Amino acid sequence: MNKNKWIGERTIRPDGADKVTGRASFAADTTMPGMIWGSVLRSPHPHASIVNIDITKAASLPGVKAIVTAKDIVDFPFDTPAPLGIQDMRWMTRNVMAREKALFHGHPVAAVAATSEEIAAEACKLIEVNYEVLPWVIELEEAIKPNAPILHNILEFDGKPSNIAGTLEHKKGDIELGFQEADTIIERSFTTRPVHQGYIEPHACLVSVTADGKATIWSSSQGQFMVRAMTSMLTGIPQSDIRAIPAEIGGGFGGKTIIYLEPIATVLAQKSGHPVKMVMSREDVMRATGPTSGSMSKVKIGAKKDGTIVSVQGTFYLQAGCLPGSPIRGAAGCAFAPYDIPNVHSLGYDVVSNRSKVAAYRAPGAPIGAFAVESVLDEIAEEIGMDPLALRLKNAAREGTKAAHGPVYPRMGYAETLEAAIEHPHNKVALGNLQGRGVASGFWFNAGGESSAQVNVTEDGNVVVTTGHPDVGGSRASIANITAELLGIDYQRVSVLIGDTATIGYSNLTGGSRVLFASGMAVTDSTEKVIKSLRERAAIIWDIDPDAVTWEEGEARPAGANAGMFEPLSLEDIADRATETGGPIGAGAQLNTAGAEGGFATHICDVEVDIELGIVRILRYTSFQDVGRAVHPSYVEGQMQGGVAQGIGWALNEEYIYNKDGIVDNPGFLDYRMPVCSDLPMLDTVMIEIPNPKHPQGVRGVGEVPLVPPLAAIRNAIYNALGIRFYSLPMSPPVVLEALDISQAAE
Amino acid sequence: MTNIQYLAPTTLDEAVSLYAAAAGSARILAGGTDLLVQLRSGMINPGIIIDIKKIKELNSIEQKADGSFVVGASVSGTQLAKHSSFGKTWPGVLEALNLIGSTQVQGRASLGGNLCNGSPAGDSIPALIAAEATVNIQGPNGSRQLAVKDVLSGPGSTNLSQDEIAVNFIFPTRQLGSGDAYLRMIPRTEMDIAVVGCGVNLTLENNICTSATVGLGAVAPVVLEVEAAAEALVGNKIEEETLERAAEACRAVCNPIDDKRGTIAYRTKVAGVLMKRAATIASQRAEGA
């Protein structure tokens, strides 16, 4: 079926050799002559007014070259929104450096640059901060109570200062009328805990500022243009004077779609006249960089005896951390999106408290919504005696369904994921004692937006492609596949590079599962222009009309007998004669792409429970996903497996443990328990290719939806094994054992 | 800002005198899998590091004519696993040592380091206690022996004085029909720290347990020897009723803390479960021996 030569091939990734040999350069690997080190002083209190900062002693320590506090960072007053993409610079400036108040334990309060890391750290200790310690609140449940300590008096809800920073609502039909039609109504409440993205590479940057004020930033991020824009806004340096160079990135999962260190290092470099390097420790990462939200939600679903879902209601409270901006859109918008339901009401609340500000995490918010909805669906299926996959298939959204969050779906493959799951051997294999099977589905919006690309033919007839997106998931290999396919040349002849902000046009974040969708479009557009140019060059050489030249299998050919009898011209032949036919050959595109369309997935999970120790082991896991077109199947599978692995951690073990002083007690991977390899079985994947009709290659974002179903799939599997329903995450061994004890006592 | 001096003596005498001369500013380096982590995190700040891996007594494994073993304190888990007979005689000790960390860590981590680090959650310690191992200790004033169960004095501290070095471990001659086993509870499957660890060593004659020793970790400030659990096993068949009494004895001695790694209730319960499971494995091994 696949007539393609390169699209769909498991080609060797261009960055592979460098990564396996340790040659790849990550942000912390960059050094410069004259470089000095920056270190951050962090708040020892979870909530405190900053009365005064005295840097005199620190400044006089030998080796100290510059000190930065909030007054060196551009302020964005609290009362004037300053949006940048989905962020607001009012919150970013206060997150990067505490301004009026320190809002969580670990919040940056000042920073020092010195000739060594040790001196910089020593100098931080000499900075005298006069705090007025304030009452604090960490947990969501507490933060929304009427007498809770208020973080920001300017935020109001119901006319009063509140920690509720905002709401978001989706409505369709009339839920009250809908519930009247239902034979069964189930309403349940759920909680989930904040979890960290867990990228292996801590945040790091090196910034050099020249005497005439031009800054160069080397850093690891999910968007060099985001780094440039935010640094510009927080330092006042125009974007044209900032060059942001993307390093190789050791994981981001959304957590590197905002910045922490870059503006601080830039100001330190400006003040000191030296290049400044800053590297976070794992502890800094765990204390002060975004996890995703914890949540409290309530979901009510009404269905008829035959399984038709008639009405649904969901309320989702999400923890934003210390400043507004939790992903309520993902929770409230995605929760019911896989289903065709006439009456929907979905409501999200954004709640601040004294913990680090959340950052995006793979389908931000959507796993929280799906955990609640897909759990209640499991209970509905049981109550009406229907197979849970069949229940979902009966209600599956299809082409033409209008979703509560707005769009009318084009051709997409949610139902196909369910059909594939129903028929799959995994769904049929018998389970043993204390084993259980659960299923769940999920949706993620996906995104389009701005991307730029440049495709150049080299003088020796090969091809260099430059795009503007840090490659987190193998996008360079996929871009090379697309380019080789379109040009009809060998994959090895295409080099794909990631440009910096000075060498390629604006490209939005590596996020929202958008990179291959959007940059694939920009590369396709550019490559098509190159092909047009190659035909024109051949036409000049043959002295015929360009329309009489076709480009096939990597060479220019006369379009037919009428065009004349000419020997085909290869890419090398044309490149060789470029100068005489008009000069260099290359083309670029700068697009604002649309038509990304949502991603859908269904997962099946088998677990086994050690009922004496409360340990849940994943026995088998299969994910079924509409992947549009798998341009490079290995990296699509990698995305599916990665999302599931993170979902398993979220469901079973990951949580922040705060001590009685409002301080995180487990700021490292020993006690913040992400899964390790031996915790996981081979995570099986079934890619279902229903090409996105709105993309030249049929690409659909695949990176985020894999994290949406696992929480509920695992929870439903545990119920199937034990007969116990959990409503809170994580389902860690002590929690499971306690639930077993309670259920035994009840028997 | 500190300069650290690295020394690697090749004889025990040299190491002992260097260590004593440093008067508390030196640290012993075996595999370094605890030491380097503590250095990097700023927990310790030594002026001198004395690497003991080049000293023969500390880095060799010997089986005596009577079947007893002498294992150097800095021998790594990987080295011990490669020995032709140690693992057959003391499978529980070996599995405890090689539960530590990952393959990379096991290439370095030693029994001496695990013990001298002093953690109540050190994985090899309950198995060493169950094996009734003793440790030879050398200091400037000569040598002495301590039973492993008497080495720990509190979380992170031992009864070795600041100029003493653990030289090697002595594992007694094994009776026919003996077996040992170690199990730990961790939420993950590896790269984790024991929430509870239990080592059991026992001897069977005609299916009756004639002697037993039980070590229990991570449930008190130091790793415990649970004599009452051993007493519950001795004189009985290893069956559910016996095991339940031994488990009860383990639960009774638990004095854990409620912390990020586990609640008191959970740890106490798990101690009993691991006791039963480890004793069952040890008795199966004893039957096979």
Ligand SMILES: Cc1cc2nc3c(=O)[nH]c(=O)nc-3n(C[C@H](O)[C@H](O)[C@H](O)COP(=O)(O)OP(=O)(O)OC[C@H]3O[C@@H](n4cnc5c(N)ncnc54)[C@H](O)[C@@H]3O)c2cc1C
């Ligand atoms: C990733 C990772 C995972 C780990 N997992 C586990 C685990 O699962 N279970 C577990 O129990 N531990 C674990 N550890 C801790 C550590 O690996 C073990 O405690 C190991 O046994 C220490 O042995 P070592 O030889 O590396 O000791 P070192 O780090 O060299 O020494 C440890 C301490 O003992 C002192 N010391 C060492 N040898 C002697 C001696 N002969 N005489 C006197 N003092 C001495 C040192 O000065 C130091 O204070 C882990 C560590 C890491 C880094």
